[in-house]
Amino acid sequence: MPLSPDELAQISALTLAHYQSSAEDFREGTRDHDVSQNIAALLRHIEAEKPWRILDFGCGPGRDLRTFSGLGHEAIGLDGCAEFVAMARADSGCQVWQQSFLELDLPAEHFDGIFANASLFHVPDQELPRVLGQLHAALKPGGVLFSSNPRGENQEGWNGPRYGSYxxxxRWRARLTATGFAELEHYYRPPGLPRDQQPWLASVWRRIG
Known part of the structure; x- marks a missing residue:
């Protein structure tokens, strides 16, 4: 049964409230996470002339914005959590937009790459085609989308105070290809472990059309 507008609003509000209340703990807990494999996966597929304009979709406290900016690119953050937005602006010096994933307002054909690291799984499956379509439209033709999500058996629901789709x-490939993306690569994380110890599915996609 489809989620109603009120249910979608509640999903967004409660998930963001969790991050808002635990922002400092989240920042400390993720400060040293090594996502260099994911950043490299995005950057190696972008074909435009440098510097690139990159959207960090669900930027959190801004850790990866600093990395992209330090590499000489124009990094722009987006997050729905007000506390994360303030942290990311202060820590990275980058432009950061406060937007809910379910209420995006993105410029058309603006980005060379979009880095959606541990963020798109918060979008309910019924809304995913719409949100992916908005990301597709925000990429320049031939632009690249990176995503990394906790994988599952196509279930969704509440995981404590956060809503997630796994x-x-x-299923992920079907959603992306239906939106107009071509798969470039995928892999599981953390690297070097048996598959049953790799809970994250990472994938890279090029905008076509």
Whole structure:
């Protein structure tokens, strides 16, 4: 049964309230996470002339904005959590937009790359085609989308105070290709472990059309 507008609003509000109340703990807990594999996966597929304009979609406290900016690119953050937005602006010096994932307002054909690291899984599956379409439209033709999500068996629901959708590769691939993306690569994380110890599915996609 489809989620109603009121249910979607509640999903967004409660998930963001969790991050708002735990922002400092989240920043400290993720400060040293090594996502260099993911950043490299996005950057190696962008074909435009440098410097690139990159949207960090769900930028959190701004850790990866500093990395992209330090590499000489124009990094712009986006997050729905007001506390994360303030942290990211202060820590990175980058432009950061406060927007809910379910109420995006993005410029058309603006970005060379979009880095959606541990963020798109918060979008309910019924809304995913719309949100992916908005990201597709925000990329320049040929632009690249990176995503990393906790994988699952195509279930969704509340995980404590946060809502999440947990896709397998086949469902995720179907959602992206239906939106107008071509798959460039995928892999599981953390690297070097047996598959049952790799809870994250990372994938890279090029905008076509």
């Amino acid at each position: 896709h397998d590769l086949e």
